[in-house]
Amino acid sequence: MGLFQEFRQFAIKGNAVDIGVGVVLGAAFSGFIDSLVKDIILPPIGVLYSKINFQDLYISLSGMTYPSLEKAKEAGAATINYGLFITASVRFIIILFTVFLVVRQINRWKKPHQHPLDSMTKKECPYCCMPIPTKAIVCPNCSSTIKKQENKRKAGPTWRIM
Incomplete structure (x- = not known):
């Protein structure tokens, strides 16, 4: 700048x-x-x-x-x-x-x-792409609700329609 x-x-x-x-x-x-x-x-x-x-x-x-x-x-x-x-x-x-x-x-x-962990405790909002705190549930920039992403597999087979 x-x-x-x-x-x-x-x-x-x-x-x-x-x-x-x-x-x-x-x-x-x-x-x-x-x-x-x-x-x-x-x-x-x-x-x-x-x-x-x-x-x-x-x-x-x-x-x-x-x-x-x-x-x-x-x-x-x-x-x-x-x-x-x-x-x-x-x-x-x-x-x-x-x-x-x-x-x-x-x-x-x-x-x-500045605290060295400040930059590491951020994640990106999937909706507005702005940095937000890792533990945030609601984005302070766009007010979107952030879903916690879990890596659980669904039971049973998954079907794809092509």
Whole structure:
């Protein structure tokens, strides 16, 4: 499975431990990632695009123009701050990807410590072909009743019709 597919599954199907780790790591990395985005990543991108400061990208809803977002706020103008949104989005993606990498590594560390008999105590459901516990009577995947296969021979001759 590729890295991108694992990332997508993590983002969609997180469990409580993954979310807890994410909250803690997100809080711990918040200041670091914020500085990384504002001071390292976005300034070179802004230089490439005609010396744009992403934090000064806004739309004034009053119709007036101001030299910066700070001046618009001082004047009390209502603004849509899409530059700050871009900054926050980049920051969020970096934090989410970092948390994913940490949780992915934690899950790799967990695999060797699984019980060695777990893989040997499985059988295949004859109806849906999914692995189920050996002692299962009802398949948890397809809800089919599993008949216990016994190797008893019937008494008397067996007839075949051809």
